[in-house]
Amino acid sequence: MLSDWRVIYIGGVFIPLFLFIILIGKPQKSTADKILSAWLFFAAIHQLLMGGYAYNNMSDLPALIGWEVPFPFLHGPFLYLYILFLTGQQRRGWRHILHFVPALVVALILAPVLTSMPAQEKLGMTGPSRFEPLFRWIVRGIVISGVVYVILSLNLLYRHRRNVAVQFSNTDKITLNWLRYLIGGMGVIWVVVIFFQSASSLYLVVALFIFFIGYFGIRQVGIFSNPPPAHEVYLPAVVQLPEIPPAVMAVEDVADKKVKYEKSGLTEAAASGIYAALNTLMEEQHCYKDAGLTLGDLAKTLEVHPAVLSQVINSKEGKSFYDYINALRVAAFIQLLQQPEQQRYTLLALAFECGFNSKTSFNRNFKKITQLSPSSYVKEMHIHIQEDDESEG
Structure with a gap:
């Protein structure tokens, strides 16, 4: 031995x-x-x-x-x-x-x-x-x-x-x-x-x-075995952390925005076209409901460079990609709350339907946008919905 x-x-x-x-x-x-x-x-x-x-x-x-x-x-x-x-x-x-x-x-x-x-x-x-x-x-x-x-x-x-x-x-x-x-x-x-x-x-x-x-x-998936097909994710060298401009731009700031686009090779007209295509895509396909959605996924669908799409979202919405998508999810959640047939579901079930993947993310983003927790919002709007102990966290 x-x-x-x-x-x-x-x-x-x-x-x-x-x-x-x-x-x-x-x-x-x-x-x-x-x-x-x-x-x-x-x-x-x-x-x-x-x-x-x-x-x-x-x-x-x-x-x-x-x-x-x-x-x-x-x-x-x-x-x-x-x-x-x-x-x-x-x-x-x-x-x-x-x-x-x-x-x-x-x-x-x-x-x-x-x-x-x-x-x-x-x-x-x-x-x-x-x-x-x-x-x-x-x-x-x-x-x-x-x-x-x-x-x-x-x-x-x-x-x-x-x-x-x-x-x-x-x-x-x-x-x-x-x-x-x-x-x-x-x-x-x-x-x-x-x-x-x-x-x-x-x-x-x-x-x-x-x-x-x-x-x-x-x-850990992918370390000693091949990972499953993933969403489009780019290297940091491809997607740089953009500067987030003010949420509302005054008219006199338009000239500065044009200069910013010119420096990056993106004209204001091209940016407006990409932004319009992005809004159409969200309205028709509701991409934000995909919990694993990435900037690369949208860039591939719109056939634009991910850094360009990031710049357009920041300039037109005054938000990062993360905040932009989660604002759409919160808006979709509020729309679902207004539908009587949806009120038999719990808050968390509706949140998952709109693209959130955890109660923490849902509550944090909802409160960030509405200044209220989901349960407080429901009470204030006098909406009767299925109780869910996990809706707060």
Whole structure:
């Protein structure tokens, strides 16, 4: 029967290899998938080396002692680049490879050092090593790298949240937990590196983190399997966060609006045509009733660039895409309330019929537009409707 440490050791190496194999076998791999698979491959090698050192001092393979040191410089860049490509915030070019230069430099520095050190010196059996100052500086570099890349990854997540808010008409059920788990898990690892300088503790927390990735990654649609057909969503570089003008424009502001259109290559006449087509589409097809509607969906239907459509909505309505669609949903909800045959349904059922996908989103947007909660509005209008405890929240 294997001892406890061997079970942990084998598990810490087997899990990333297993996830790596799953990703390699995934059809239609994206660049983000390839980055994640490479990350898992190097994580498996790192666990193999670090686990051997932590649990049996690598006495049987002394030549490999110390080669685990460059690997921590890979994990931060892999985390950052994976999030960068997964959220579509990358730019073209070869510069992304520069993130791996520190790991390469450390490996080149250590190559002559590790080959010249006897195993007893590597294991600290002969007292302090002559290369101890070098290793201290490398450890400091590892800590700095980890902290910097966690901060950079958090910034990517913040920017991605802004992009989601620009393009989606319902945001309550769009979860970013997968990215939060990755960043949070890496943060925990660096805390262990800084405050618990123990090889076995670090190995264990990395093994748990990889298990964590596997468990939630398999549950998350699209990470280790192909996602179902989705609504049209564009990269942040395609849909920039527009400036929202005042809700009501005075006549003297028309000239400024013309200048704004000219700078973007969109004339006021073209903007008016797109706006008219958008209103016709909403009146005839009631697209706002699609709970998953995105800016990309409408842009594709109207055959216009998503950034142009966003600009038209902002300029003509004085609202973001999100507020524009939810205002239409609230208006449709109020119309349904006026129909006696609809009053046998609950408020939430009518809200879902109009395109809302959660009671929180419904109540928030309704109150934002009418200054009243849905139940207060119903009472004020003396409308008798089916009771629903979930209509508030």
